[in-house]
Amino acid sequence: MDAIQQQMFDTYRAARLQEPPPPLVGTHDARVLRELRDYRRFEAVLHGRLATGRLRAALTRLFAPPRPRPPACR
Template identity: 55%
Template sequence: MNALHQYLFDACRAARLGEPVPPAPGTHDIAVLRAVRDRRRLERAVAGPRAGGGLRLRLRAALHRRPPS
């Protein structure tokens, strides 16, 4: 049984019992992904900068390195 079948069973049962129908599968996926992204951003902000520096800083340093004369 997949999520759609379970939803259909739950919707039929809710209709018989006079309860509100549950949300369809996938209804809140975007909201959940945004919440996860925001949580990760918050955790990174609280942790502060990394001691070793980021990949962008290392690449910038490597690209702007002058050849020996």
């Protein structure tokens, strides 16, 4: 059963029981993502890491050109 079928089933059940219908699929997606971001920032601070800019720093390390190595001593 996919999300749309579950939504239809829940709406039908709510109508039969004279209850308010459930929220539409995807209504609270942005809110959930925002809360997840805030929680991850909070956890980072608790563990002593930077709370912001971690993704940009990781992408910079991943895609930055390699630094030249110092010449080897002979």
